[in-house]
Amino acid sequence: MEKAGTLKKRSQLQAIWFRFKKNKLAVFGLILLIILVGLAVFAPLLVSYEEDVIAQDVYNKMQGPSAEHIFGTDHYGRDLFARVIFGGRMSLLVGILTVVISLCLGAIIGSSAGYFGGVVDNVLMRIMDIFLSLPQTIMAVAIVAALGAGLQNLIIAMVVASTPWFARVVRSTVLSIRGQDFIEAARACGTPHKRIILKHVIPNSIGPIIVQATLEIGMAIMSIAALSFIGLGIQAPTPEWGSMLSEAKSFMRNDPNLVIIPGIAIVLSVMALNLIGDGLRDALDPRMKN
Amino acid sequence: MNELLQIKNLHVVYQTDEETVYAVNGVDLNLSEGETLGLVGETGAGKTTLALSILNILPPKVGKITEGSILFEGEELVGANEKLIREIQGNKIAMIFQDPMTSLNPLLTIEDQIGEALLLHRKELSKDEISQRVEEMLKMVGIPPERKKEYPHQFSGGMKQRVVIAISLACEPKLLLADEPTTALDVTIQAQVLHMMNQLKKELKTAMILITHDLGVVAEICEKVGIMYAGEIIEVGSLEDIFKGKDHHPYTKGLFGSIPDLNSDVSRLSPIDGLMPDPSALPEGCKFHPRCPNCWEMCKTTVPEYVDLGNGHKIRCHLFGNQNGGGGI
Numbered sequence: 001m002e003k004a005g006t007l008k009k010r011s012q013l014q015a016i017w018f019r020f021k022k023n024k025l026a027v028f029g030l031i032l033l034i035i036l037v038g039l040a041v042f043a044p045l046l047v048s049y050e051e052d053v054i055a056q057d058v059y060n061k062m063q064g065p066s067a068e069h070i071f072g073t074d075h076y077g078r079d080l081f082a083r084v085i086f087g088g089r090m091s092l093l094v095g096i097l098t099v100v101i102s103l104c105l106g107a108i109i110g111s112s113a114g115y116f117g118g119v120v121d122n123v124l125m126r127i128m129d130i131f132l133s134l135p136q137t138i139m140a141v142a143i144v145a146a147l148g149a150g151l152q153n154l155i156i157a158m159v160v161a162s163t164p165w166f167a168r169v170v171r172s173t174v175l176s177i178r179g180q181d182f183i184e185a186a187r188a189c190g191t192p193h194k195r196i197i198l199k200h201v202i203p204n205s206i207g208p209i210i211v212q213a214t215l216e217i218g219m220a221i222m223s224i225a226a227l228s229f230i231g232l233g234i235q236a237p238t239p240e241w242g243s244m245l246s247e248a249k250s251f252m253r254n255d256p257n258l259v260i261i262p263g264i265a266i267v268l269s270v271m272a273l274n275l276i277g278d279g280l281r282d283a284l285d286p287r288m289k290n
Numbered sequence: 291m292n293e294l295l296q297i298k299n300l301h302v303v304y305q306t307d308e309e310t311v312y313a314v315n316g317v318d319l320n321l322s323e324g325e326t327l328g329l330v331g332e333t334g335a336g337k338t339t340l341a342l343s344i345l346n347i348l349p350p351k352v353g354k355i356t357e358g359s360i361l362f363e364g365e366e367l368v369g370a371n372e373k374l375i376r377e378i379q380g381n382k383i384a385m386i387f388q389d390p391m392t393s394l395n396p397l398l399t400i401e402d403q404i405g406e407a408l409l410l411h412r413k414e415l416s417k418d419e420i421s422q423r424v425e426e427m428l429k430m431v432g433i434p435p436e437r438k439k440e441y442p443h444q445f446s447g448g449m450k451q452r453v454v455i456a457i458s459l460a461c462e463p464k465l466l467l468a469d470e471p472t473t474a475l476d477v478t479i480q481a482q483v484l485h486m487m488n489q490l491k492k493e494l495k496t497a498m499i500l501i502t503h504d505l506g507v508v509a510e511i512c513e514k515v516g517i518m519y520a521g522e523i524i525e526v527g528s529l530e531d532i533f534k535g536k537d538h539h540p541y542t543k544g545l546f547g548s549i550p551d552l553n554s555d556v557s558r559l560s561p562i563d564g565l566m567p568d569p570s571a572l573p574e575g576c577k578f579h580p581r582c583p584n585c586w587e588m589c590k591t592t593v594p595e596y597v598d599l600g601n602g603h604k605i606r607c608h609l610f611g612n613q614n615g616g617g618g619i
Contacts (some may be wrong), residue, residue: 102412117351178394181387181392181393182392182393182394182395182396184393185385185387185393186346186395186406187379188379188380188384188385188387189379189384189457190375190376190378190379190380190381190407190408190410191380191406191407192376192410195410199395199406200395203397203398204397246311273617278611284397285397285444286397286441287396287441
């Protein structure tokens with residue numbers, strides 16, 4: 001009874017936070033992400049875009065780490081630290097935005113297909129299959145090539161390319177939830193379909209959706225890198241982790257930290273997101289409370 | 291007494307690609323306000339299907355009402371528009387499902403789940419009023435209101451069934467469909483839940499259709515009993531008529547013969563021979579004739595009509611057809 005008393009005082013959000021906190025790795029991931037996002041957001045306060053990020057200083061190119069340039073400089077003499085934190089602005093923005101938008105679209109399409117079944121399911125999923133028939137990155141390349149390069153078109157291309165993956169994952173989980181008794185009980189209560197999907201079906205399929213979302217952010221950051229590499233993504237000299245990697249690969253043998261630093265940035269952000277995703281999936285399930 | 295529910299000649303089929311299953315075959319049923327009907331029968335007799343068709347939640351695309359009518363408070367439910375159906379579902383007719391373990395959403399607090407029906411059907415209530423009503427409901431079913439913020443997995447089976455009952459009664463429905471509400475519970479909890487349902491029913495003057503295999507449960511809380519076999523109600527009458535009366539459908543006799551009796555000195559039970567017919571290939575004439583000990587020529591060819599033995603006691607069997615002139619509902 002004492003336990004019931006303490007539980008009662010916590011709101012839903014507090015309860016989720018309480019469970020999230022218990023997972024040390026997830027908290028570590030969250031701190032990591034906050035640092036990465038914080039650096040990206042406050043980058044203009046730390047370094048100057050004009051002087052450090054795009055201004056070339058060829059006399060000081062390819063320098064190792066020093067007090068002045070803590071990560072050293074690249075092949076144009078630009079400060080690597082400044083470029084990495086400014087690069088994070090693009091990579092994280094596009095990655096997260098892409099996943100949020102395609103997650104919403106995919107959840108709507110997938111849950112309608114799974115819940116209603118029949119003709120709706122067939123029409124929606126066959127359309128998704130058409131999109132899935134091309135590899136994600138090639139699909140994005142094709143769309144950006146058609147629309148023209150630019151941040152907005154890049155996001156549109158990435159959303160179109162990753163929505164079908166979400167739709168498919170959501171549909172398959174919804175299929176297993178749809179047959180359960182509490183859905184029938186909700187129907188017997190006169191609950192409209194829209195409410196059943198939003199309140200009962202999607203919350204119960206959140207686990208796989210979150211896993212897919214964290215994986216997909218990593219994929220998105222990689223795809224942007226690939227697009228930037230062939231000149232369809234972020235345009236030089238604007239820094240972006242992926243394009244920094246591909247620029248640096250010719251100097252990799254002599255100056256490995258040019259690939260290591262942006263590489264670590266990508267690894268850290270993907271890892272942080274994965275850890276958070278794991279923790280979130282557990283925290284959102286009230287059965288994990290004990 | 292006012293007729294709350296009138297079912298006439300209801301036929302329901304489940305249509306799949308391979309076969310058509312005839313689940314309900316011409317059911318007639320009347321229920322007055324506040325009355326409790328026990329619906330008894332073997333598994334697969336169509337009891338649950340009947341309840342699902344009253345609530346209009348037959349499995350979409352597969353389950354279909356092919357014939358007949360369901361009048362609830364004088365309104366036709368078969369083929370009614372969605373708006374009317376939603377108005378009735380959960381509000382005027384509510385259902386208690388068989389398994390409380392799976393009929394609650396594991397991710398919502400029980401407060402949210404009890405409140406959902408109120409949120410949908412009592413739009414005039416404010417958040418505080420809903421919360422207050424939820425607490426009242428919990429008190430009524432014997433759960434401390436402090437536990438309303440807890441999740442289904444924190445309750446035991448019996449408690450969960452109480453929550454399910456609280457959900458179904460939240461809007462004070464006119465009719466409650468209880469589909470084997472005690473099957474998933476152990477015997478001591480069964481007694482508690484039944485006692486509670488009985489009391490709530492009297493308090494709220496709710497009519498109830500109680501679906502069960504258990505004749506003991508029926509004897510405990512029902513006023514009227516219907517015996518179902520192969521999608522038909524083959525005998526219906528007051529509790530008195532069915533349990534103590536002399537004239538019975540042969541199937542009813544068999545059903546009662548399968549219950550151990552402490553007072554009579556027999557060494558064996560007398561179960562009914564054979565199995566229920568495959569509902570996708572029902573026999574001609576009376577559906578019970580292949581298993582019936584009293585079967586004669588007419589049973590094999592003609593479907594029997596209801597015979598009224600007086601006082602609402604009706605039997606669908608040719609054995610009784612001649613003495614009262616037959617026919618009539």
